Amino acid sequence: MTAAERGFQFFNQILMVLLALICLVPLLHVLAISLSSSPAVMSNQVTFWPIGLNFNSYVKALENPTFLPALGLSAERTILSLAISLLVNCLAAYVLSKGGGRDGIAGYSGFVGFFIVAMLFNGGMIPTYLLVTNIGLYNTIWALVLPGAVNVFYLILIMNFFKALPKELEEAAFMDGANHWQVFARMFLPLSLPVLATVGLFMVVNDWNEWFMGSIYMKGDNVPLSTLLKSIISVPVVDASNANEVAKLNNRSIRAAQVLIGALPILLIYPVLQRFFTQGIVIGAVKE
């Protein structure tokens, strides 16, 4: 290795360590707060090391009767949403990837126009709310899953990937007697793992963190974790009637604990999916 290369390596590593620290430091701070005692937290003494170590906040967080159901609802929502969104987006992308003209589908540009308009403009909160409640989705898990099922941005990502697949493969399959369903399921899907992994990861992270739909479409005791966390994190207005409870609550520690528990699944799922996702990209690259 030349001196220049060594220098590059050195700075590269320093940079990466700094980047890693930027990501890690806030988490460590939240962890330290979740494990510290109330006065220490309130007087802002806690940085990265717990002061007055205790696990009360975790016990309290898990004792909250809505916490575990909310966690379950979030998991259910994420899985359902992942399955349904991937399916409908892939199906639409397959059809649209055929393009217009004599070989493609009828009304191609109409469909594309429809999707693009839907992506750029939406009805706004009140019409959307009216629609969701009037078709009977209010306070059901489907209110969280169905309205966002078709995401045009992901659809275009997948469609472009499908378009890039060699046309010869598809033609060969048709020669062998396959129909569209078979081509879609046996060839396009397996060949598109990289893009499916990428889009899937986006979907999981987004569904896990999205809180607003939960707050307007669900009843208060039946909300996903992100909505529950949002309501817990927002600071209560302290007044004469609740000063006592707020003082006792040590709510910053409990909030920190709940945020960490809430972030845990994503923290665990990310490395696993990401490994798969980078692999996928490598495979895709080699194929070209």
Next chain:
Amino acid sequence: MSNKVKAAVALLAVSVGVASLTACSSNNNNAQSSPDASSASSESPALNIVNGKIDHTVTITTVRGEDPTAKFKNGETYADNVHTRWAKDTLGVDMETLWTSPTGDGSYDTKLKLMLSSGDKLPDVFVSTQQATTNMFIESGKVMDVSEAFEKYASASWKAAVGESPTAWQPFMKDGKKYAIPVIRQNMGTQSPLWIRQDWLTKLNLQAPKTLDELEKVMDAFANQDPDGNGKKDTLALDFAMKDAFLGYPIGDSSWIFGMFGAIPERWYPGADGKLQYGSVQPGVKNALVKIKEWKDKGYVATDIALHDFNKVSENVAAGKVGILGGENWLMVYPGSLMLGSNPTAMYVPYALPTGEGGQKTLRTIGAPYTSAILISKDISDEALQAFFHYQNTMFSAYKSDDPFLFKGFQEGYDYVIKDGKADMSEQDIPGGKVSTMKYTLTGAASIYPSKTLATDIKIANGEALTGSDLASMATTGIIGVDATNPLEKITRQATVVAMGQKEADVPEYFLGPTTDTMSSRNELLKKMQMDTFTNIIYGKSSPDEFDSFVKKWKSSGGDDITKEVNEWYDSVKH
């Protein structure tokens, strides 16, 4: 392609139209059903109440904001808990909660607005906490004019309680009619006494200040003589909050600082001519700003004071760094108790505010006498309306009873347990922990009769024995008697007594009407102008004379119009 896009846009427009049509049609249904209901109501007889219970339970629908500090146990919820079961079993009032949503992040408010604009049927009775939202409902014409019903059905106690604060009705009035019932609270104690670290005074051998000059001497000692004895110059003689606004912080209130110079910024109150004037443009503010700059230069207040808000001040108090501050009567409960957690010998004691510049009377703000508004749907059945009043009247019956355990049906085992005929309120003795049932009530708050709760508070502060009716007057709060396990509660009441001694200093907000036209277009700009000017003067970036040009600019940029509109409103409500 562009034709297709147009077609798609048209399609969307049509679908939106259809959605709003459905909304309209559901409105029509409501409108059709309401005349029937009201025509029936004029003839419908009073409810059949046997031993306080309505014969044939009546259901009233409601929605709830979730108080982030409310706790539940035994698997209870807002919809089904010891209080709702009590109301059903002993009063015959079945409260059906359609939905709940947290108040802390504004979700409750968003959902209320959605409910209104989407044309959903309103619940029979619900509470709105944000004035702007309340106004939306009042404007919508979907909530009832409560004047007549309140006159007809409210009990003498409830009427008297609300009657103590006639201005509490003002925000909810339109064309002389009352469209919501204010939820009254105790506002004596929301104004600042001078909270001083007693341990610091003692250590430095100082007396509590009675004048502005004495106050400066104490501040000098607190800033420079190392009152906390840690050998570092890290104490703040004075702390107050001014981030985004000077007023509205329950801890770190700054109104009294300006009040020592005869003005209160950001408030409308009558001037010498009896007309409402805006505090921020009064000459006293200039002198106060000059003084604050001087204090900052001398190191009495933090160098980053412009960034202090409620949380920052609370943090500084908890860290034991603050010598003097203004704050509501519960300062020692929060954040004071957190300070005690790391420094058990620390203590704030409430003192009367010092006299102002040239010995003049000091002014300060006092909180509004109400917290929120009870709105009643126009479509409520007469039965449900009477049931609601029966429920509320029962809550207010505490003020004519001498039985402290009036409501024990829902409080025992939650707020307290009864031991040897007395209420035991210590956390350890209550199975499953202590929870506050007053948050389960329909209004989410205790039913307050200000003068009666105040009288009891004063008795407790003075250590006098409480009679049965005193205890009963506290029953709706669930705190029956003096909680010996929490000595800080007593300091709260002592602070109320200190604050009461200076009642003449209290300046409430006089303008309680809806946002005026000029306000909605100009307030943002005027507020920014004010914050910039004031901050620059405090930080020495512009000369104090900048204040005079601010006043001129304020008046010409809409301030004069706003003053006119505010006074028009004021003339319309003052009789």
